[in-house]
Amino acid sequence: MNREEVNNRVKKVIAAVLEKNVSDINDGANFVTDLGASSIQSIRLVAGFEEEFSIEMDEEKSLQVQTVSGAVDFISAYL
Amino acid sequence: MSNAIKPHPLVNSTEPNLLHETFDYSLPPKIKFDGPIIEYIDGKSVEFDTKSLIKRDIFITDTTFRDGQQSRPPYSVEQMVRIYDLLSKLGGPNGVIRQTEFFLYTKNDRDALDKCRSLGHKYPECTGWIRANKGDFRLVREAGLKETGMLTSCSDFHIFHKLKFKDRKECMDSYCEVVEAAFEAGVRPRCHLEDITRADIEGFVLPFAERLMRMSEQVPEELSAKIRLCDTMGFGISYPGVELPRSIPKLIYKLNKECGVPSNRLEWHGHNDFHKVLINGGTAWLYGCDALNTTLFGLGERTGNPPLEGAIIEYISIKGEMCDIDTTMITAIAEYMDSIGVTIAENYPFVGKHFNTTRAGIHAGGLRQSEQIYNIFDTSKLLSRSPRVAITDKSGVDGISIWVNEYFGLKGDDRISKIKVHRVAQWVMDQYEKEGRLSTITDEELESKVKEYMPDFCTRYNGSLKNLK
Known part of the structure; x- marks a missing residue:
């Protein structure tokens, strides 16, 4: 899976969990400060990524990822 | 008495000093005197x-x-x-x-x-x-x-x-x-x-x-x-x-x-x-x-x-x-x-229903990482009462994660990560934010939601409210 495909699918999950339009989600956006994710939404994002990509990520490390592009990098390492 | 101020420089350390001599988790904390x-x-x-x-x-x-x-x-x-x-x-x-x-x-x-x-x-x-x-x-x-x-x-x-x-x-x-x-x-x-x-x-x-x-x-x-x-x-x-x-x-x-x-x-x-x-x-x-x-x-x-x-x-x-x-x-x-009908207050030390129950999410987070952070001593061993979390809007995902793991009787590496309990956690938050609830979530309600949202885990593990003691 190439990076662009991962990026698109990550944004699809973010849009669903945070109730945003995909077009409003920038690669450099911070989940908390730019996209307004609460703590429980952060957990739901990680759960959403795991389901979308059929992977199981390290809980502590995945919750430390702060930006959209960071999430793409982090997930790509599992694929 | 001298008014001279005594300096107290930081003793930097990368290793925690948990004062084990006094706070040996297997015992109530020792009372140690250092003079007459x-x-x-x-x-x-x-x-x-x-x-x-x-x-x-x-x-x-x-x-x-x-x-x-x-x-x-x-x-x-x-x-x-x-x-x-x-x-x-x-x-x-x-x-x-x-x-x-x-x-x-x-x-x-x-x-x-x-x-x-x-x-x-x-x-x-x-x-x-x-x-x-x-x-x-x-x-x-x-x-x-x-x-x-x-x-x-x-x-x-x-x-x-x-x-x-x-x-x-x-x-x-x-x-x-x-x-x-x-x-x-x-x-x-x-x-x-x-x-x-x-x-x-x-x-x-x-x-x-x-x-x-x-x-x-x-x-x-x-x-x-x-x-x-x-x-x-x-x-x-x-x-x-x-x-x-x-x-x-x-x-x-x-x-x-x-x-x-x-x-x-x-x-x-x-x-x-x-x-x-x-x-x-x-x-x-x-x-x-x-x-x-x-x-x-x-x-x-x-x-x-x-x-x-x-x-x-x-x-x-x-x-x-x-x-x-x-x-x-x-x-x-x-x-x-x-x-035999003797009533004991829920917050009564050592025996009350909630004497070692944590309610705040931030405390539950600490409890999830290390039980000793928010438990007075090893209450599981000394009193047959493991630390509990009470679920409210303040519990956070950490609190719900602890509850779910206690419910399934899971310890150590077998414990389910908090990522897996997110649907139950979202239901809890919705109770307060969307439904306007004011009361604590009961164990029975949580059990029902775990069965609804985590059916795979219910099949794999033997969940029971009896595990919550």
Whole structure:
């Protein structure tokens, strides 16, 4: 899976969990400060990524990822 | 005293100093003294050796069946026998719970005493309680008891206004006649100096104690009079520097050192009217009184007495070891008391339903990472009660994760990550944010949602509300 495909699918999950339009989600956006994710939404994002990509990520490390592009990098390492 | 400020530079470390010597998780935290206590008595400084407390044979006595019953409907014989049996198991073979006292006036009282003794336990030894009435020794003799408590109230409130003596001498002579009758009957008298923290210490209490000591010189050691210091109204104060009659240090010092009442014949009996009951009991131990009189869960007249289970934990904290005490019996007794209708507040230390329940999400997060952060000691091992979280809007995903893992009985690496509980967590948040809920989420509701949102885990693991204890 190439990076662009991962990026698109990550944004699809973010849009669903945070109730945003995909077009409003920038690669450099911070989940908390730019996209307004609460703590429980952060957990739901990680759960959403795991389901979308059929992977199981390290809980502590995945919750430390702060930006959209960071999430793409982090997930790509599992694929 | 110098006003010079002492510098305290940071001692940087990459390794945590968790103070294991004091906070050994397998025990209640140790009470460690680093010097003597100085108390000024009659203008002179007196030193009390705190370290001797570890070596002294301090112990607990129980009055659940006497003072404890004065605050509630009587226990049945069967209930008293069950409680006595559990008390014996709790205190262990060293007799940390050394004695328990019984009324002797009704058939129910005497039946209970007989059946408790028929269990054959060495500890707690059964003693009696009677009014200061010579005729009542017949009851003590018939019961075959070696020791009985007797009322010898010592404040002028009692001497003059309750008992209507014409003067103190008449009162003291009357008490001593009953003590003499106890000696003649071969029964050790334990004189309950009621209202001692409101008494004229120099004018009545110390002269009475001296007379009791003189009388005791005439009888074998096993009959010599004991003195129970009864803080009837909870007026006793633990702080150094307090004047008599409220000063516990001075009361004990004067009886112990000036009147010569040995520590093993001094007992403190407190009441909780000013929220001081357990610390006052511990203070009595500290200053030279070996026996601390208690009731289970502090149940007793008005605001109650020193809680026995609190004294047990204090004892272990002072001694720094378990001393063959079975602390899990505290929970067993609480469960039994609950089954017979005794109500214990949910936040009551060591036994209340929520005594080790965390509600705040940030605390639950700490608990999830390391139980010791928010649990007082290993309550799973010592009290058969693992730390819990109560689920509200403040619990966060951490709290729900702990609940789910407890529900499935999962520990260590088997624990489910909080990522997997997100649907349950979202349902909880929606209850408060969308449904306007104000109450705590019940265990039954959470179980229902775990079954709905985490069916795979329910298939894999044996979830049960019984795991949540």
